[in-house]
Amino acid sequence: MPSVTTVPGRWPLIGHTITLLRSPVEFLSSLSAKGDVVRVFLGPLPVHLVTTPELATKLLTSDKFDKGIVFDKMRPLFGNGLATSNGAFNQRQRRMMLPAFSRTRVSTYAETVITTLATELRDSWHHGQRLEFDEVMQDFVMTVAGRTLFSAELGPEVLAEIKRSIPIMLEHVLVRAFSPGFVEKLPIRANREFDEAAARLRRIIPEVVVGARQDGTDHGDLLSALLAARDADTGEAMTDEQIHDEVVTILTTGAETTAVALAWFFHEVGTRPEVRRRFHAEVDAVLGDRPATFEDVVKLEYTGRIINEVLRRTPPIILMRRAREDVEIGGVLVEKGSEIAVSQHTLHRDPRWFPNPDGFDPDRWEPDRAAELPKGAFIPFGGGSRFCPGHFLAHTEIAIAAATIATRWDLVPVAGQRVYAQVKATMQPNQLPMTAMSRKPQA
DSSP: OOEEEESSSSTTTTTHHHHOOOOOOHHTTGGGOOOOOEEEEEEEEEEEEEEEEHHHHHHHTTTTEEEOOHHHHHHHHHHTSSSTTTHHHHHHHHHHHGGSSHHHHHHHHHIIIIIIHHHHHHOOOOTTTTEEEHHHHHHHHHHHHHHHSOOTOOOOOHHHHHHHHHHHHHHHHHHHHHHHHGGGSSSSSHHHHHHHHEEEEEEHHHHHHHHHHHOOOOOOSSSHHHOOOOOOOTOOOOOHHHHHHHHHHHHIIHHHHHHHHHHHHHHHHHHHHHHHHHHHHHHHHHHHTTTTOGGGGGGOOHHHHHHHHHHHHSSOOOOOEESOOOOOTTTTEOTTOOOOEHHOOOOOOOTTSSTTSSSOOGGGGGGGHHSSTTTTTTTTTGGGGGGOTTTTHHHHHHHHHHHHHTTTTTEEETTTOOOOOSSSEEESSSEEEEEEEESSHHH
């Protein structure tokens, strides 16, 4: 079989890690030109990385791969939740969790939580107010996540701890995941803060789980759905530990992705006059002055295209897998135990599938154009049997929040402030100062 090209720029011991963390978009989007399968090094660890939609689909749908080393290192955060578990246990948990993200449940979350909180946020600003918008969106999404997971009666103290601890863990998790193993054992501030935040969540969330199980009432929240879930084959429920792990997974992977997408949504709209004009025109036509509801999401077609374009440009960094046996992929032998990955950035910025990949073009998501994309070219929520079960909830939340805010406000970037993506758990903006300018006369 042919040899694999090692990507240039490897350093002793640290491999390509520094380049990946410093210039992730440039590094990852350059890989497709180097081959269908290339080799990068995360620290001293060699990783095969596939760069085509066909191979990405094969990797994400094959049962010959488990989660990779990055997920191993994230286990102190996620426990054995969907993000980190493998095999039959992962599939069992996925089947049990899917009803919690059904269309019916999502419509309930939208009615009882998302629209209400988006309206409260919209109504809390005044004309000319400067907002640190990335922080505002993180606080909003964490509040939505907490209220969606835990009813108001069960979880106010948990919500406060979520807002305190989750951002700390997300600040450090990716560097820890991509660093050599000895780094996470060093007595440095980042490790101490990460471990303390994880420990706090492991103390407080089980208390709420136990209380909800004893209460036995379906409050219409995600926790109630998880408690009610039963294995179709055995009739067994999830244990308290399993529910804890899934709750933390939802709070981190789901909430973080949604908050970052909302922040970039308004940055892109605010810096592109024609996109802003069309977005506001659609919001005015569909909503007028009222907040968006679940039923409005399907009508907000241009808003949905903006969401897809944001997800194309700022997805998670990389999806890691580990070969369970010797596997041939793209004409390359990947030996049992070897790490293999796909980067959404490599696929999402490949000009073969996305002309002018560095441009921001919501119209590339018009139905006819989007239908021409090969399977696997657009994977913001992963793919195969591990496709994110919360993708519909995330899209719904982004659309409702964005449209509701836009019924009243034009978010204008503060002049002279450089905004760029930085790598944490996701592609977060380094800063996002914006000014809320009223679109309509105030009553």
